[in-house]
Amino acid sequence: MDFIFLISTSAIISATWLLTYVYFYSPKARIExxxxxxxxxxxxxxxxxxxxxxxxxxxxxxxxxxxxxxxxMINSLLDYYFDPEEDQEYIEENRPKSMW
Structure with a gap:
């Protein structure tokens, strides 16, 4: 009983951490x-x-x-976290066109 509780609790904590990272702290979320x-x-x-x-x-x-x-900041995040060859489409969509 305690083992099942421990596993389910750790699974919930892991899922919460993963969702928090993806939606709030990932480079894509920061760029957005x-x-x-x-x-x-x-x-x-x-x-x-x-x-x-x-x-x-x-x-x-x-x-x-x-x-x-x-x-x-957006350019720095794109340069640091994303591979120019693999993520080329994402980089092109999100790279700001300079206004100045």
Whole structure:
């Protein structure tokens, strides 16, 4: 009885750890989160540009810096974790096209 309980508990813990890693900590999950942040920041940047078209707005410049930083993070993750030959399609889909 104790042996079955021990095995089932370890299986549940292992499955939980695996799912947590895949959905929250894997490189693909990080890249997906960074893309979501980029889209959210771009939306905020566009709102600020609409508000102050004639005036130089420091928030717009900061948003551009934030976007560039996330582009660099995505490129670093793609270069470090993914093989250019095996994961070529994934890399091409997720590599940011530089805006600047």
């Amino acid at each position: 989160r960074l893309w979501k942040e980029i889209f959210r920041i771009t939306f905020r940047k566009k709102e600020q540009e609409k508000i102050s078209r004639d005036i130089c707005n420091p928030l717009v410049e900061e948003y551009e810096k934030m976007i560039r930083k996330r582009y660099k």
